[in-house]
Amino acid sequence: MSTVTSAVRLPQKGSALVFLQRYGVYLAIALLLLFNLFFTPNFMTIDNFRVQFIQVVPVLIVALGMALVIGTEGIDLSVGAVMALSAAVIPLYIGYGPLPAAILAVLAGCLIGLANGTMIALIGVQPIVATLSLMVAGRGIALLVADEQLKSVIDPGFLALGRGTIAGVPYSVLLALVLVGLVAVLVNRTTFGKQLVSIGGSRRAAELAGLPVKRVLITIYILAAALASIAGIIQTARLSASVPSTVGNLIELSAITAVVIGGTPLSGGQVKVLGTVAGALLLQLIAASLIKHNVPDAYSQITQAVIILLAVYLQRGKAVLK
């Protein structure tokens, strides 16, 4: 499930490096858990893990979309703004009930994805430029929609999304699991998934093979926005308030980090869904471990930076091995 090609490669030179590239993120999680088992009181408890899972959900969902975009050799910086817009839409329509409000919030977010996709696929704007412009504009629109105000949301049905559980598992975590499954199926078992990685592998070759490159690209950016909108809805439910000015700030960086340390190369052509999940979890566990040891947040950020460098270095090693 974790590799798109599911290609069987024979053992080759530098197999330790290959091992690290493929399983490094899982190894890091295992080591971190081991460390916490011995040195952090009350870490290996169900309650703690419930908290960690709840906290990782927004980044994880955003990272799923980011992984699709990066698989096409793109990038989406506007995901935080999309979260803000969907958060801003919720209080406007919550009167019609939680579901209609959520659907409208996702649709609003998808409009930003459509704008991204159109600029990138049809006009040929570089993904980083197109999504940067919507990162700025999108949050502006969100603030306009919300009248620049923080609004509390008290609909009990809606808040259940943030607090309710089934057999002790929070709704939001279940939702995230379902989305992981859907994206994994999309990537590994559908025509669309194959076309996505083909475009990332060689856009020119994909065009010459008659693939609907533009349509696939636009759809990918809409999907990424839809996933970010869902993250925005979950975040709003958890906070019991729509906070378009801050929700999703800098989340694009965490999402990109999760994707990259999960083994999806920034050069596209591969999407590692399980790796992305592990990447998001690793980030969350590092932050949590440091907090439990009262290490200032600044160090957590520095640790993230080191991990990104390590992950990108390993990917570069892969290119050399080829």
Add this chain to the structure above:
Amino acid sequence: MTEQLSTAAPAPVLEARGVGKTFTGVTALQGVDFTLRAGESLALMGENGAGKSTLIKVLTGVYQPDEGELFLHGEPASFAKPVDAQHAGISTIYQEVNLVPLMTVAQNIFLGREPRNRFGLIDFRKMQEDARALLATYDIHVDVRRPLRSLALGMQQMVALARAVSIDARVVIMDEPTSSLEAREVETLFRVIGMLRSQGIAIVYVSHRMDEIFTICETVTVLRDGKVVHNGRLADLSRVELVALMLGRSVEKVKRGGVTAFGEVKEGEGEPVLTARDMSRKHQISGIGLDIRPGEVVGLGGLLGSGRSETLKAMAGVMQLDEGSLTVDGKRVRSGSVAAAIKAGVVMLPEDRKAEGIIPNLSIRDNIVLAALPRLSRAGFTSRAKQDAIVDVFMKRLRIKAASPNQVVSELSGGNQQKVMIARWLAMNPKVLLLDEPTRGIDVGAKAEVQALINELADEGLAIVLVSSELEEVVEGSARVVVLRDGSVERELRGSEVTEHHLMAALVGENHSPAEESPAEIKERL
């Protein structure tokens, strides 16, 4: 094949002696001797992969030679970086102008050496006056305050040329300078070249257009497979002789022989499956018409730059046509859409397999089924069983050698990659197969296999168009050959005319009379 220049020639400006260059085991240049004298205009000729661009890059400091030496004005010289060569007076004009499009003409000409006023700021007035004066010496009149990109391409090239010369260039290397110019702009370029030569500036001219070479150049150096095969005066060569040198064929001893793995070829019968009429696109092809019948291999001959690849691209929907039509089985095919061409049954094996063909990171299976995937899926969900059925058939039939269908395609040899590409298209049940250099860069064994396969596919009724820069492949693989020159159909060879000799004559445009034309007559004709 020896130095034929008279002893009275001016002193050499730039010389290379015994230059060699190797890239990871592939020899690009070997023992190259090259001499350029002041005021000379030298044509550097050679087909794809002959080493022209490597030599230019060695002369301009982009590459360092592995062996041999460069001499500038008789002194040993070495250029560690392109800027060293520029400072030594060697300028290069590329077909794509490499100046700053948003800056004005004057700013571009004086980029990096702007005149200053007494406050140390740029003196724009002086800069503009100087730029205007400089251009006027070449009879070029243009508003120097306009941004460069607002000028026509030809004019931009003149500006680049003026800039080069004003930095005291002694050598100007022009790489395909006319490929995007209008006829009038070419005239201006030639006039400027003449003025530069009268100032003692030496010109190295690289072009695939024979007419231009014979008009503007005085001497010629021909490269083939990284070696110099000829140095001498252009006036001593006929066009056929020059092409024979480039392709490594002797004019007299051209005979048909079993060099390739092609079997017997025959012309197709019945109604054409593909009919192209008046296909035109500015600067690339004009008025090309073709009829391709089921079961025949039609060769598309032409030198590099003749429009052969463009013609294939137009038929495959990769290149949008300005004019003209393409019909397959009586139905008009929309131009500029690969999907429409594939749907009509026209598929193309692209020339650059690595960049335009394979998806390197995907498996053999994924690469083979790429185009056929929608057909092999149900409601968008892929079916491994359906894929495996197809992949298995083609891997066996085309004898693709691999560990398994799961192997990543970039790990395969060039020949096997090419077979994967052919399998991708055969899985689409095409009617017309367009092959652009199907055997380039693959080893001899695989080459013979691909050639035999082309034969076999035609026998089964597929219509095939074959482009190859290897003469014997075109001649032996095709029942008839349509020869292109400068973007138009020059001639069609059929039956007994399909020989290397006839093909070469047609390549250079010696249409019906193989008699020699003197360069003077050719100039006259222009």
